[in-house]
Amino acid sequence: MASKYGNMIDLLELQKTFILNHLGAGDTAVDFTMGNGHDTAFLSKTVGESGHVYAFDVQQQALDSTAANLEKAGCTKNYTLILDSHHNVKKYVEGPIRAGMFNLGYLPGSDKSVTTMRETTMPAIEAAIDLLDHGGVLLVAVYPGHAEGEAEGKMVLDYFATLDRHLICCTLIRILNSPTSPFFVVVEKK
Numbered sequence: 001m002a003s004k005y006g007n008m009i010d011l012l013e014l015q016k017t018f019i020l021n022h023l024g025a026g027d028t029a030v031d032f033t034m035g036n037g038h039d040t041a042f043l044s045k046t047v048g049e050s051g052h053v054y055a056f057d058v059q060q061q062a063l064d065s066t067a068a069n070l071e072k073a074g075c076t077k078n079y080t081l082i083l084d085s086h087h088n089v090k091k092y093v094e095g096p097i098r099a100g101m102f103n104l105g106y107l108p109g110s111d112k113s114v115t116t117m118r119e120t121t122m123p124a125i126e127a128a129i130d131l132l133d134h135g136g137v138l139l140v141a142v143y144p145g146h147a148e149g150e151a152e153g154k155m156v157l158d159y160f161a162t163l164d165r166h167l168i169c170c171t172l173i174r175i176l177n178s179p180t181s182p183f184f185v186v187v188e189k190k
Helices: 011-020 038-047 060-072 086-091 118-131 147-160
Strands: 028-031 052-057 079-083 097-103 132-142 168-173 183-189
Touching: 011 038, 011 097, 011 132, 011 183, 028 038, 038 052, 038 060, 038 079, 038 097, 052 060, 052 086, 060 079, 086 118, 097 118, 118 132, 118 147, 132 147, 147 168, 147 183
Parallel strands: 028 052, 028 097, 052 079, 097 132
Antiparallel strands: 132 183, 168 183
16 A cells, blocks of 8 residues: 555555455445546446446536546446536435445546535435444545535545444544644444
8 A cells, every 4th residue: 555655655545445444346436536537447347247336526527527437447338427416316226235435526637616515515424324324435535625525524524533433434544743734534334
């Protein structure tokens, strides 16, 4: 899990490790913030031909980029790309799901004018936990380097701290001496 810079932890690779402990062939997963589709491709390859991945974004640019990246990665057509907000997940996914990924913030490579927002992120996370199968996992990556990201981060951490630890285990992975660096929460349903 070392990064290209030496022995530092690579948070993106660490996220994949947590997903792979819960997700396999034939499962259903959701990429709640598809962006450019890198997580969608990872989930698609992990669930294989017999599984399915649903991916959400509100920007047509994200869907177009994701479709191109999935084709380039050689993914089978085991995915549904949805141009809608992630908080509407239950309109498209009945559940249960084995894994879900959130990368809060803005579309990489965009003008950063469109970001995930607290008003839709919180209902999306609540719906994701409700859809999550026992033994399933959600990963919520937070990017606190901008104002909305910092506010979203505080909101999700406050929310996760209220969940019953006998039903849901929430683990925070954060670089302590770099407060504006991305961090993520692993949410496991018992």
